[in-house]
Amino acid sequence: MRRFLAVCTATAVVALPLALSTPAAAADDASVVVVHGVPDLTVDVYGSADATYTAEEALLQDFAPGTVTDPVALPGGTYNLAVFPAGADPSGDPAIEATGVEVPAGANISVVAHLNAEGTPVLTPFVNDVDPVAAGQGRLVVRHNAAAPAVDVLAGGEAVFSGLTNPNEDSADLPAGTVSAAVALAGTTDPVIGPADVDVKEGVSTIVYAWGSAEDDNLALAVQTIDGLHSSPSGVPSGTADLPLDRTPWALAGVALLAALAAAGMGLQAKRTRA
Template sequence: MRRKILAGIAVGIVAAFSVGVPATASTSTNAVLSVLHGIPDTPVDVYVNGDLTLDDFQPGDLAGPLDLPAGAYEVALTAPDAADASSPVLGPVTLTLEGGNNYTAVAHLSESGDPTVTPYVNDTSPTAAGEGRLTVRHDAAAPAVDVLAGGTAVIEGLANPEEASLNLPAGTIEASVAAAGTTDPVLGPAPVEVQEGVLTIAYAWGSLEDDNLELAVQTITGLHSAPDGVNSGTGGQLAQRDMFQQWMWALGGIAVAVVVAASGLVVARSRAQR
């Protein structure tokens, strides 16, 4: 699995210089998987099929996306620097990935505060022109909540580990989370950007009782009818990956410009010599 991840990083670098199908786009035989760590105060190592895949994975970090063959994967979370996956703190849990789907697996607390893993299928179906999709997921040790936009409940009675989605005009909304039936925020308000053709996923994680509720945000692009972006995410390690990709795109553009200019110079000199 570690070799697959390293290979995936290499493929991503190569893809940054090319034009074509997004490197992490799901196919009929492959699935896309991201992993969010939403258990407070618990750094872990992540093992997949017995192999160490994520080392010292910190709460709030988002890893991926990985392009994986469809099939069943056994995931176990251990204490950092564990020798192997024989004594997990969570799991093993079997995640079944179907080809053509985009997933995020979230390690989080149940409503009662017990560690658990919830796999979500990300809705990457096309959005209308000028619209984006906002999905809210309740992964915190807390009762059912309402999601407020500008002080008005737009999602009501969302319980752990449920999710709800809205297709909205592109723009920025002030979102907050309150106990169901109330308007006093327990999380937020915070600005959430809804981008055209982008799935924005907001995760409420942590514990209400321990007063450590947090918000994590993941974005997945390419929801236009003709995808024009690479499925990606923001938060933790992935935010750094996105910045790296932007630099790679810029360097790729410069490289192409240099090649074109050099070719023109060679042609001009050849004609002059004739």
């Protein structure tokens, strides 16, 4: 049960218990994205003002592995949530529930639900580097979130990031253009993921997540982008995602709650090595 609760915490994308509108981004809003990198686990998410949940209150259903939520700007506040296995009766006991959780303001965070090197589901929050890049350049960030040993990231058959271990990241500011990248076990050149073309755009941070399990032969990539880095941002940087969510914007705002849980329970991790 402890393992299952950890998984549900890590993969929860939750809605606010209050019907919030989406205000213009403010400088002290939190910007939060959730990446689902736990294979074979799908969840339903509910929000409620009184901590009771019904099927009609499902705010996100069938949140599946390999997807990235849209970023959301959310003022700090206090919120409730509940997470159930996909299709479970929400009138029962939730797999995990949190009430009265304080959401921190001002952070730009990606929260990744993934397997650690041993294959155990874990939650890793990353603080995103949103410092400006030089004219004509973009930022490439690679994050190792797979159940796999250390890896090298290859470009043109040569290692550009070496010995990257789970759950760490490496990054470099590069001239804008298309990079053909692959992931190989450290010290080898035989790709275990890719090669795949990665579009590095000017003024954009392109974040590539390696997720899945080498043992189960389901390694894959997910991509997040953060734009507005070509100059000092006027607000919270936005991004794009592989999975557009068609729910109302206020439902998406609850992803910031997951970051609050991570920060309260684990301490926020910012593991950054600049190439």
